[in-house]
Amino acid sequence: MTVPNLVGAGLIVIGAGIGLGKIGGSAMEGIARQPEATGKIQTAMIIIAALLEGLAFGALFLGK
Amino acid sequence: MTKILRKPNLVLTTLFILLLNSSLFAKSDEGHDGAVDTKDEVGEYILHHIKDAHDFHLFSYTDSHGERKHVGFPLPVIVWSSKGLTTFMSSKFHHDDSGHQIVEANGTRFVKLHSKIYELEEGAEAISFDETHHPTNAHKVLDFSITKSVFGILLVGLLMFIWFAGLARQYKKKQIPTGFGRVLEPLVLYVRDEIARPNIGEKRYREFTGYLLTVFFFIWILNLLGLTPLGFNVTGQLAVTAALAIFTLIIYTFKGNKGYWGHMLWMPGVPYLIRPVLAIIEVAGAFLIKPFSLLVRLFANISAGHIVVMSLIAIMVTMKSEMGAVGATSLSFVLSFFITLIEVLVAFLQAYIFTMLSALFIGMAVEEHDHH
Numbered sequence: 051m052t053v054p055n056l057v058g059a060g061l062i063v064i065g066a067g068i069g070l071g072k073i074g075g076s077a078m079e080g081i082a083r084q085p086e087a088t089g090k091i092q093t094a095m096i097i098i099a100a101l102l103e104g105l106a107f108g109a110l111f112l113g114k
Numbered sequence: 115m116t117k118i119l120r121k122p123n124l125v126l127t128t129l130f131i132l133l134l135n136s137s138l139f140a141k142s143d144e145g146h147d148g149a150v151d152t153k154d155e156v157g158e159y160i161l162h163h164i165k166d167a168h169d170f171h172l173f174s175y176t177d178s179h180g181e182r183k184h185v186g187f188p189l190p191v192i193v194w195s196s197k198g199l200t201t202f203m204s205s206k207f208h209h210d211d212s213g214h215q216i217v218e219a220n221g222t223r224f225v226k227l228h229s230k231i232y233e234l235e236e237g238a239e240a241i242s243f244d245e246t247h248h249p250t251n252a253h254k255v256l257d258f259s260i261t262k263s264v265f266g267i268l269l270v271g272l273l274m275f276i277w278f279a280g281l282a283r284q285y286k287k288k289q290i291p292t293g294f295g296r297v298l299e300p301l302v303l304y305v306r307d308e309i310a311r312p313n314i315g316e317k318r319y320r321e322f323t324g325y326l327l328t329v330f331f332f333i334w335i336l337n338l339l340g341l342t343p344l345g346f347n348v349t350g351q352l353a354v355t356a357a358l359a360i361f362t363l364i365i366y367t368f369k370g371n372k373g374y375w376g377h378m379l380w381m382p383g384v385p386y387l388i389r390p391v392l393a394i395i396e397v398a399g400a401f402l403i404k405p406f407s408l409l410v411r412l413f414a415n416i417s418a419g420h421i422v423v424m425s426l427i428a429i430m431v432t433m434k435s436e437m438g439a440v441g442a443t444s445l446s447f448v449l450s451f452f453i454t455l456i457e458v459l460v461a462f463l464q465a466y467i468f469t470m471l472s473a474l475f476i477g478m479a480v481e482e483h484d485h486h
Contacts, residue, residue: 104407
């Protein structure tokens with residue numbers, strides 16, 4: 051891997067990390083506010099996390 | 115005997131173990147002997163494991179005569195060469211992957227280079243390379259071999275058929291499943307009630323539950339199989355995940371209703387000038403981005419998991435000089451043990467997500483829109 055590739059991979063991971071952190075944090079807050087909606091919030095969280103992950107992996111894969 | 119035959123899982127497992135023990139192939143000690151000592155060799159070994167292969171390789175050792183022995187079991191090679199269909203066992207390559215071991219079959223000569231089978235040109239005695247390490251006197255052949263991945267797919271297909279046919283038979287006899295069916299029933303209900311029903315909708319979820327169940331169990335069992343030391347990496351092959359994603363693509367393209375196509379090509383409720391732009395985005399999303407994200411997510415997660423586990427196991431080789439044999443081995447054992455536990459979770463999660471997103475995409479295509 052060349053240096054630009056490595057920098058790009060790092061940027062992708064930073065972006066994906068921020069996104070996942072926001073999703074996880076909001077889900078935690080939501081669950082704390084409404085514990086009875088835990089199941090629904092978790093499902094939605096996993097779907098959004100999976101979509102984000104797909105984007106991040108796609109970028110990593112294209113940059114390889 | 116008949117009592118044993120009534121337990122097909124047991125028979126299959128026994129056959130598998132017998133196969134493991136039955137073969138052992140030796141290779142002369144020239145060139146790269148398969149030993150993994152340096153960091154470069156570790157990287158090469160891991161990348162080799164990620165790819166598909168023509169034989170199962172469990173471990174290698176050097177015997178008392180200084181000969182390198184490889185233990186594993188061979189798989190059939192089926193190729194379409196210039197002389198037509200040719201078959202032989204991959205043990206004839208003696209686990210050689212550098213193109214030096216020549217196999218003669220059906221009047222043609224074959225070599226194996228980087229897990230690909232090449233046919234030597236007429237009159238060529240040994241393979242020769244140009245400066246970029248591409249062979250100059252050999253060409254690729256159409257390869258229909260039962261490789262590791264194909265074997266894994268066939269094995270899982272057979273297992274699923276035995277398990278679920280048995281489960282269906284039990285439901286016909288009495289309403290409650292027995293034995294292993296009790297493990298499968300809650301999983302089937304989970305996929306139906308938690309994935310298919312809420313995402314596709316009460317009206318049409320039954321049509322697609324079969325596909326979703328098949329995809330879920332197929333991916334999950336193959337993911338778990340990848341965590342065994344046999345070296346399967348089926349769901350980490352782009353071709354396999356691409357095929358699964360294309361199935362989903364075909365289903366939601368052909369089952370899509372008028373509302374789905376209308377919203378894709380001529381979005382109601384937005385200004386006319388924006389509609390063509392939205393149509394381009396929607397078409398790209400439906401035919402490229404959705405299947406691409408499905409296939410890359412599964413492939414990348416499983417491959418990355420394998421690379422991480424193997425890198426952590428490799429700590430016992432790469433850190434030996436800094437930490438000593440005992441320290442490096444215990445560190446690598448602790449790390450790889452816990453990462454493997456996480457991988458068991460990831461194996462389920464990826465199967466769940468693939469099924470969930472397939473259900474979501476199908477649900478978007480078949481949902482009934484309110485008329486504006």
